Amino acid sequence: MTSILKIEIMKLKRSSVLSMMVSLALLPIVSGYYTIGKFIALGDNASWDDLYNFSIPIYTLVILPTLIIISFAMISRIEYLNNGWKQYLCLPVSKTKIYISKLLIGSFLIFGSILVYCVGYIIAGFMNGLSQPINYFILLKLVGIFVASLPVVVFQYFLSMRFANLGLPLGIGFTFMLPNFMVAGSDKYYIFYPWSYPYALGKAEAFGMMEITMLVISIVVPLLMFLFGLKKFISKDII
Amino acid sequence: MISASLIKSEFGKLKRSSIWIVSIIIPIIINIFLFIDLFLRYDNLIVAARKKGLNSWELLIKENSGPLMWLNFISVFIAVIAIMVYQVEYDQGSMKSMLSLPISKMKIFFTKFIIIFSFSCIIVTINTIGLVLVGFIMNFPEKLEILIFIKYFAFQCLGIMGIVAIHNWISSLFKNPIVPITIAVSGFIVSLGLPHELPEVAKFFPYSHPIHSVEFRFDTNVALIGGIATTIIFFTIGIIEFSQRDIL
Numbered sequence: 001m002t003s004i005l006k007i008e009i010m011k012l013k014r015s016s017v018l019s020m021m022v023s024l025a026l027l028p029i030v031s032g033y034y035t036i037g038k039f040i041a042l043g044d045n046a047s048w049d050d051l052y053n054f055s056i057p058i059y060t061l062v063i064l065p066t067l068i069i070i071s072f073a074m075i076s077r078i079e080y081l082n083n084g085w086k087q088y089l090c091l092p093v094s095k096t097k098i099y100i101s102k103l104l105i106g107s108f109l110i111f112g113s114i115l116v117y118c119v120g121y122i123i124a125g126f127m128n129g130l131s132q133p134i135n136y137f138i139l140l141k142l143v144g145i146f147v148a149s150l151p152v153v154v155f156q157y158f159l160s161m162r163f164a165n166l167g168l169p170l171g172i173g174f175t176f177m178l179p180n181f182m183v184a185g186s187d188k189y190y191i192f193y194p195w196s197y198p199y200a201l202g203k204a205e206a207f208g209m210m211e212i213t214m215l216v217i218s219i220v221v222p223l224l225m226f227l228f229g230l231k232k233f234i235s236k237d238i239i
Numbered sequence: 240m241i242s243a244s245l246i247k248s249e250f251g252k253l254k255r256s257s258i259w260i261v262s263i264i265i266p267i268i269i270n271i272f273l274f275i276d277l278f279l280r281y282d283n284l285i286v287a288a289r290k291k292g293l294n295s296w297e298l299l300i301k302e303n304s305g306p307l308m309w310l311n312f313i314s315v316f317i318a319v320i321a322i323m324v325y326q327v328e329y330d331q332g333s334m335k336s337m338l339s340l341p342i343s344k345m346k347i348f349f350t351k352f353i354i355i356f357s358f359s360c361i362i363v364t365i366n367t368i369g370l371v372l373v374g375f376i377m378n379f380p381e382k383l384e385i386l387i388f389i390k391y392f393a394f395q396c397l398g399i400m401g402i403v404a405i406h407n408w409i410s411s412l413f414k415n416p417i418v419p420i421t422i423a424v425s426g427f428i429v430s431l432g433l434p435h436e437l438p439e440v441a442k443f444f445p446y447s448h449p450i451h452s453v454e455f456r457f458d459t460n461v462a463l464i465g466g467i468a469t470t471i472i473f474f475t476i477g478i479i480e481f482s483q484r485d486i487l
Contacts, residue, residue: 016417024421027428058428066424070417077416081330163257166416167323171261174315179272182306189279 004093004101008075017074017109024063025113028055029120036128051125052138059117060199061180064110064149068156069173071109075102076160076169099233103157103226110153114146141202144211147218148197152176154222158229194221245342245350249324253354258323262361265316270369273303277377295379297455299370300391304456309366310395310449311430313359314402318423320358321406322416324351329414348481352407352474359399367392387454394452398462401445401469402426408477445469 012018032055039046079085088098118139125134159169176195183190184199191200197214204211253259277284277299288298304310328334337347367388374383409419426446434441434450434457441447442461448469451461 016415020417020421024424027425062424062428066420070420074417165257165323166326167261167319168257170319170322170416170420171257171265171316174312174319175265175268178269178308178312181308182272182276185306 001097001101004097005104008101008105011078012075012105012109015074015078017071020070021067021109021113022116024067025059025116026120028058028063029117029124031055031058032121033124033128036124036130040128046128046130047132048125048130048135048138051121051128051130052135055117055121056202057199060145060202061184062177064113064145064198065152065173065177065180065195067113068106068110068149068152069170069177072106072153072156072160073166073169073173075106076157077166080164095234096230099161099230102161103154106157107150107153110149111146114142118142137206141204144201144204144207144215145198147215148201150218150222151194151197151225154225154229158225158232161229161233191217194218242342242346242350245346246353249350249354252327253324256323256327258320258358261316261319261323262358263365266362266366266369269303269307269309269366270373273299273307273370274373274376276302276306277373281377293455294381294384295377296374296381296384296387299374299379300387300453301456303366303370304450304453308431310398310452311427311446313362313395313399313449314406314426314430314446315420315423316362317355317359317399317402318406318410318419320362321355321403321410322419324355324358325410326416344482344484345478348407348411348478351411352403355407356400356403359403360396363392363395363399367395390454390459391452394454394459394462395449397466398449398452400466401448401473404470404473404477405445408473408480411477411481445473 032051035054036046036051039050079088089095121138122134156169156173159172163169179193180195180199183193184196190196191210191214194217197218201211201214281295284298284302285295288294288301293301325334328337338344371383371388406419406423409422410416413419423446426444429444430441430447430450433444434447441450442465445465448462448465451457451459451465453459
């Protein structure tokens with residue numbers, strides 16, 4: 001398993017996924033940094049919460065889903081190009097291990113993006129001269145955002161592995177991302193739409209009943225989707 | 240400049256491709272979400288809309304372009320279509336064979352533009368027809384003002400033309416699909432705030448041109464003039480670069 005993970009990392013090392021992950025994750029931070037800077041220049045008080053509130057909506061509504069869609073599309077595309085799947089699956093490696101390792105690598109990328117956002121957030125805060133102590137609940141929420149993104153992660157992974165054509169996972173992924181803007185604004189219906197979970201968790205003020213329900217759904221649903229996807233992948237004819 | 244046989248061969252290549260599914264499914268799903276939104280919130284939304292002097296049909300367009308962000312996001316769908324059109328060539332290595340045929344590069348580039356624009360227009364058409372259907376299903380009290388939808392459709396087609404020209408060039412330039420998608424998503428993010436924060440700058444930003452298709456919210460001349468001007472500029476740049484590109 002470790003060797004497969006190493007191979008997968010090597011495949012991605014020279015791809016542009018990593019640079020895209022870093023640059024896109026920092027985009028909302030830069031926007032938040034300048035907004036907070038304007039506040040301070042006008043003589044208003046700015047806090048860590050303000051910096052977070054100005055950057056997290058664009059991150060959870062646009063950047064995170066985009067990263068998930070593109071990362072998984074690229075992870076499977078590497079194999080679809082030049083008949084990579086045939087060569088890979090002819091090796092004495094279990095299909096289950098391949099399926100799990102690719103999902104793990106993709107999930108690491110997403111977690112890495114959240115880490116980049118987190119580091120960028122702290123640096124931007126210090127650069128703006130925010131003197132109050134950091135609100136650690138925000139950092140906890142970032143972990144929650146990762147868990148809440150798992151349904152979308154596994155769904156996009158399934159689509160990317162299932163369809164050789166790049167357009168389908170991209171098209172379907174972006175289509176389901178779009179209603180996010182509408183659903184996320186609702187206080188009642190977001191629970192029925194897992195795409196809006198990262199945003200809902202990002203704006204939560206405490207981990208209450210709804211947040212815990214979201215987190216439970218975010219673990220159970222992807223698990224079932226993963227088992228379904230794995231079954232399909234194992235039964236797939238390599239020729 | 241247009242070669243009917245080239246267009247036919249391009250459509251032939253895409254006949255069994257999933258580009259059709261993407262072009263048809265995307266607007267249908269969006270329309271379903273719009274229907275759910277109106278079904279759940281119509282009574283509240285119409286009260287607020289009437290205060291602004293809008294009727295139910297205009298509210299429909301407002302919801303489609305506002306909370307659903309259809310007009311902002313259409314650039315990302317155009318990028319996906321352009322990627323699919325060019326990936327057919329790159330995946331099978333047929334770009335080189337195509338360029339070694341005695342066909343002018345200009346014709347090939349123009350045909351690709353026509354194909355991407357046609358599929359983008361299919362998306363816009365289905366979305367607009369879907370809006371009217373949603374209105375009928377919701378049984379709006381006002382009579383359908385078809386002219387509003389014709390204008391909305393026409394200005395959208397003009398507004399997206401520039402984005403099609405940009406992505407036709409970018410997708411031909413980069414084999415890696417990440418680049419055009421990242422550009423489209425960045426364009427989408429900037430277009431979210433630009434028409435409201437800096438409306439004068441937004442007139443020169445191609446990704447915000449489709450947003451100006453809504454007559455009662457923005458100046459539609461921006462979609463018309465901006466769309467055509469961007470098309471001319473990027474099509475010219477693209478064709479010059481594509482003609483000089485080394486095919487090896």
